[in-house]
Structure formats: C-alpha cells, structure tokens
Amino acid sequence: MLKRSPLRAISLRIPAAPTATLSLRPHLIPRSSLSTMASVDERIKELQDKIKALKVAKQDASKEVEEMKALKAQQSKDKKDGPAGFQLKVPKGTIDHKPAAALLRKKIFATLEGIFAKHGGEVIDTPVFELKEILAGKYGEDSKLIYDLQDQGGELCSLRYDLTVPFARYLAMNGVTSMKRYHIAKVYRRDQPVMSKGRMREFYQCDFDIAGTYDPMVPDAEILYILIEALTALDVGEFTIKLNHRKILDGIFELAGVPADKTRAISSAVDKLDKLPWADVKKEMTVEKGLDEAVADRIGQYVGLKVLTVLGKGREVLATLQADEKLNTIASAKEGLADIALLFDYLEHAFGVLDKISFDMSLARGLDYYTGIIYEAIVEGSAPPAPAAADAAAPAAAGKGKKAAKSATVNEDGVDESTVGVGSIAAGGRYDNLVNMFAEAAGSKRDKVPCVGVSIGVERVYAILEQRRRAEAAKPREKETDVFILSLGKEGLLPERMKLARKLWEAGIKAEYQYKAKPKAERQWAQAADDQVRFVAILAPAELEKGVVRIKEQGIERAAGADNGEEVSLDNVVEYLKARLG
Template structure:
C-alpha cells in the first residue's frame, strides 16, 4: 500500500472554495423545492442488501456490498429512490398522499472513475408519491425548470419520452414485449455508441435488419412537442398503449405550459430511454445544448417500484439532480456566486492597544448579519493582515485606528481595486450588506455560453 496520504479514487474532497458553489446549488434547489411544498426526508446511507436487490436493473453490479459486524448483508445506497420506496412501505400509515418529498445526500456506485463519473455522488431528489395524475408529472417539469433557471442556466432543454412510446416503437417493428427490453438498453446507449452502435446492438440481440431500421427511424424523431407527438400518433396508430402514452404526454405538456414552463424548454425525444428498469411512464432529461455540456438531471414516472415494498400500487413520479454534474458544469461555465470565500470583510487589528475596539467592531457587524473574519494576532503587521485577506479572496479589509476611533469612522479598503475610503462606523454595516448582496448575485450562462450578471 502506498504511504502517500490520499482520498479514495472516485471520491472527492471539496475544499472551501468548491463548497461555496456546492452550497449555493443545494440552497437554491432547496428554496425552489420548498416553494412547491416539497418536504425534506433523510434516510441512512446503508440499507439491507435485499432492499436494493432487483430494483435497478443492469446497474445492480455497481452496488457496494459488504457484511456488517453481525454478519448481515448490507449495501451502500445506489440512489435515493429505492430508499424512498422502502420508507413509504415502512411508514405508509403515517404519511398523507399525495406526498411531496425531497432528499439531498450521497449515493455510491462502484463504477470506474472518469471525467464526470464518481463513486461517491451527491443527488437532490424530488418525488410526488401517490398520484397518477399528469398534473404531478407537469409539476415536476415546472420545478426542474424553475430550479435550473434559478441556478442561472438559460440554454437548457428538457427532453421527454414515454416508456410505452418506446414499447410501441418496438411492437410496430414486430417485436414482443419480452424483446422490448433489448431495444430500451440499446437505445439508452445512443449518446455513447452512436447510431451505428445502436444498430449493431439491436442486430446482435436478434432484431431483424428491417425492424432495426424502423426503430432507428422512429427514435430519430425530435423537436417541438406538438409536431413530434402528431407524427408519432400517425406512425404508431395501430398500437393502443402507445396512443394512450401520447395522450398522456400531451396532457403533461399542457399542464406544464399552464404552470409557466416555456414551450421552447421542452422537446419530445423518443430516443430517451433512461437506463433504470423501474420507469413505467413518462421519462425526462434536461440537457445543455449551447454550449453542449450534456445532461444535468433525469427522472420519470415509476408506478410499480414502491408497490414492490408496500404490497399495493402507489404511483410516483420524480427526478434527481446530480449535484456533482451541476457543480462541474457551473464551474466550467464560470457560473454561480463570484466570490469563493464566505467572509465579506476582514476586520484588522491595528495594534495591540486597539485590538479590543476592533474585535468589538467585528461583533457589531456579525450581529448585523454580516460574515466577518478578524485577525487573530494583535501584534501582526497591518500589511501582512491585508496580504492574508487578499490571498483568501476576502473583498474588503476594515481598519480601525486611533484617529478613526476618535472620528467615529472606519477605513474600508477594497482589496481588488486598492481603493479605500473612510466611512461612518454606523454606516459600515449597510455598505457591506450591499457589497455582500452583489457578491452573492450569481453569474448566469447565456445561450451562447457566455457569462453575465443576473
């Protein structure tokens, strides 16, 4: 074993400058979730292995498994959806349905680490449990639209499909339901292996060349909701389940528009399969197209998963925001709060004799709701204190010397520009509050990927 001290590969340390952006993301998401009435839920990271077994399809091999000290087979949660299903089954007598819940926390996946792929990942989930209404699906779309907008994203599109549209595509191509799973799995790899790769996978799974071409032609449809749904309705007119799915998508999109989701934010994409096997209805994924940064989140309707635990059908729809993904994309685009430090100002200690007055000033400002650091060594030279603040990225330094104390003033120095001025002590808090608000104002990405202030 290497003697070098390091973290586990695929699991990241987040130093303070990164955590400020991550907390901004989490706080923004939480604020939007709660505006819609979603309630917080926290579940353990460790579950009994049997709770997770058979719930996530092909990715089950990625679950971290081990035995606890009592010899019980346990596992780290792969996502927050299966634990939600367990909670609903365990506490259904204490819950009122429909139940809106959100959960923010870590999940673990034993996959090979790479760019954008981690073994420990934070997710922010929202779900509406106990409603089969398309209004519930539409509300999820409204929440994700508001959340991404609040974070500063502008060039995003939410792709929507339906499991029974994909099933209809398979059926009209001559495949039975048993073979449709191969179609889902192949289509889900489209972004990774391309159209030729999907064609090869279909052929290798036993799909005839003619059927494969029909499938590829149908999943190639993409565009505005009304146009693509009309085209699908014509091409899948003989499949009753597909027609019902198309009607369901029309209802969802209609309600979403009523909730203020812009028409240009939604596109129908039959190729969207979503890899997890528990989806039963509408599925969706939000992507950044300009600049092309890929997927930000995904979700859909899963009406059978909770029933596997509860013993009765409890329809549910939800989604998961990938905090790692949001963080990496926002960092790459220069989005989020401009400052990467918490404190808005450092209160310096002019000399040992003035230390008590300066520490008192710091407390005044903290009690006024400001985030303030102080120098810890009263004998430290003022120049070194200012250098420290500058290296930390603290925007302002405050100096309270004997002359300022006598005049009831404080010297406020803006470290980036070097400008300084004397401000009445009673006005310092108001000035710093205004500066802190500007510091917190997130930068947003425009449609071309540029950055500007909100």
C-alpha cells in the same frame, strides 16, 4: 470531538510512547530524507512570505512563484515515491470539496431547495446505508457497483446507490400514499471513476418526486415545470428536455414485432442511440440480440428517422405519430399519445414552457423501471447532436438566438465523440410500481403509490458553473467575511479589535481579525486582500482616542491619490456598515 456519554471516551488515543502502536510508521522515514524535506519546506515558506510582501507592495513576484511551484511539485513527487510508503489521500473516486467548491455547491443546493419548497416539497433524510436486501434486485447488472459494508456481525448493509429506492422504501415502510419530497444527498457507486468527466464513486444527487394517485399528467407537468425552473435559476445555459413515453416505445416495439422476451434488450439498445449511429444499434439488435432484420428496420423507421428524433417542436412529432394509423391500433401507444397530448396542453397553455421540450423517440432510458413519461435534460453547449441529424438539429437551436451548430469533431455518423455523455444534466420519469413492490414483499397489500420524479446532476451543474467562473478568470471566494478589522501601530490593540468584532458579530455582521497580539500591518492587509473582504476597519491609537474607526472599501480604485477610508464613530459603526452592506 463531542463526547456522547461519560463512559465512552471517543478521543484520539495517541499513545504516550510514540513508537508503540502508531500505524503511520514514522520510524520508517530515514532522517536524511526528513531533513532534506525540512529545508525545502523552509525555502517554500520563505518564498511564500516574499511573494506576499511583493504582492502587498504591488511588485512582480512571478520569479518567486515559479520557484515555489517547482519546489512544491518536486516535494509532492518525493512524497509519492517516499520511503515511508504511506500516502495521505482520499479513497479512489472520491474528492474533498474544498472551500470555494463547497461554497458553490451550497449555493446550488440552496437554489434547488428554495424551488422545491416553493412547490410544497417536504424534505426527508434517510440513512446513508440500507439493508442489503432493500437494494438487492433493483439495479440489474449494475448491482455489482453497490458498495457493501463489511459483515461485522448483525445486519448486512449497503451504501445507497441512488435516492429513489430509499424513497420508495420510505413510502412503503411508513404507509405513505401521497407525498412531494425532495432529498439532496450523496450516493455511492463502485464504478471506474473518470474524475475529469465528473464521474465519481461518491457524488451528490438532488431528487424531487411526487407520489400519489392523481389525475393524469398533472404532477408530471409540474415536475417538468420544476426542472425547467431549476435549470433556469441555476443558469446552466441553453437546455432542452428530451421527452418520451414508455407506452409509446412499447407500442412501437409491439408494432415492429419485437418478441415480448426481447423488449428489455431491444430498448437498452435503443437507449444507446444518443451515442452510437443507427447502423451500430441495428447491428446490436440483430447480430448480438438475434432480432429479425425486418423488425429492426421497422423500429428504425420510428427511432432512427430524422424528423422524429431531432425535431425540436414536440407538437409536430406528436401530430406525426397521431396520424400513424398502424401505431394507433396498439392500445399502449394510443394511451401514451393521449398522455403526451394532455401534458403538452398543460405545459403550453398553463405553464408556458413547451418550447423547452423536445419529443424524442430515441430516448429509451430506464425502461425496466419507468412506466410512463421519461425525460432527460441536455445542456445544449455540451450536448451530442443526434446521430446523422446534426444539420436538422442546428436550426432549432439557432432559432433560440443562442449557439448555432457546434464546430466539433463530428465523425462520419454525425456523432461528436468529444461531447458524448457530458450533455445530460438531469433525468427522470414516472414509476408507478416500485413502492408496491416493497409493500407487497413485506406482506402488506396496498393501493398503488404511483410516482413521478426528477434527479438533477449537481456535479454537472457544478462543472458548468465552475468552468464559466474560470473563463471569467475570477478568483472564487472561500469565505463570506464582510469586514476585516486591523490595527495600526505597535500596540496591536488586540482587546479593541476583539471588542469591535464582538459588536459586529452581535449585529450579524461577518467580521474577522488576526489572532496575533501584535500583528504586522502588511500581514493584516495581505489577509484582507487574499480573502477578498470588502471592508477593512482600521483601528489606530489616535483615532481610538477620538472614538472613531476608519472604514476603507477594498478593491475600489479611487480617482485621485491614496484612499484612507472614511472616519466613522464607534457608536455608529454598526449602522454605517449595515447600510453600506445593504
């Protein structure tokens, strides 16, 4: 509602004559329909009041709740089929985050921001849309999922698709050659939404990236440490980080005899190994992509073998590959293996987190983009077991003393179809060429700005935490109010409630009261209970004369009889509440 300049009126211009230019077409609604709806509305309101009263009196309200729900469902159906033809809704694939959900997300963000700042992260905030040409050519066939803004004259723009390309653009544009940055913001993909799985068209990403030319694996180790720290702090449950290295994969392809022009296609097939059995992936390689069967089989020896794909112990996989003489004749594979060995040293001896890492040859994600290590965090409770290897994987998980092998609908290839695609909760890798691509294109030749980063999937973190809350059957709080000020007696005591509220606000205490001059006692108690406010401050004429207020803690069952709270002097109420709130 803020006016930006005196000459520009930005207000909502509802025309004086309501039939004039209203786009919402209220005149299309027949009067009969309106009046029916009105009476249903009234009945619902009646029921709501009754339910509140019954709850306050601690009596059974289930019959009333049922009737109300039925009426609401009917009403909502009527509305959808309604004659107005106008639907109040948000765009497809988007949702409103309501208070409880928004508050939980805020807490997730605060946890992550605290960790990012602890590691020297700097925050940047880029525009929600970029010039179209900045995003063009960056997402391959997924470019069709980019939202474009309409051409209303001037530049052509698109909504950001991720936070990585804007970050690379930022570095190149500002000539920044080293930076640790974090960015939490929404990104946009015009994909087919699957709301039940949390795949939306507007969703949050939380990215932390380290840009700069440093010694090998030092920033990489810290990124992985941060990821582990974050998932631990967010308390998402047991998790594993699958790790691989692009140069090792390239080496395997070279060794197997994959033609250079097929590398991308083949690595994209390998990327499906967490969803499809090897037989299907092999078929894609040979039948669809024309690879020799012998070549595919050689790849299979590395990415399809149990011992290599699922063994939780990174050191053993590393040792197996280091002992592979043929593989070590390939320069890139040798470099990749040296990186991993160094990384494991840092993670084990300096940071003590190697047990969270699984070295997984079947992880191939984002090969066109990454140039070094790649990784993906999997929450074990919901992770798909590795194809044809669920039995081998189970002991590793059970070894941590938590969940053993899942009892799920595992198909003949060992793939649990029910959990496919819901396990990955964070991902990232090293990308050393992206920033330069921008800088060079803009005509400025710079030193390389190598980067390594991670993106944490907030929507999945949220889904896990929300699911747990539901399982605990706790009603989520929608606000943080600590004290509800209510009045007893006919006078209402509005100015007195206001004055006490002001006193508490000035002391930083979260306080509310009802915006009625003479509110009913039961309505006030109901509001305090609904909002799960911890303390109720009771103002009543007799106590006020004595200069005291009664403070009652809610939700605490007392051993004996009615709890009337504690009388506290108005002069001391701030200190009293501060002490009890901690």
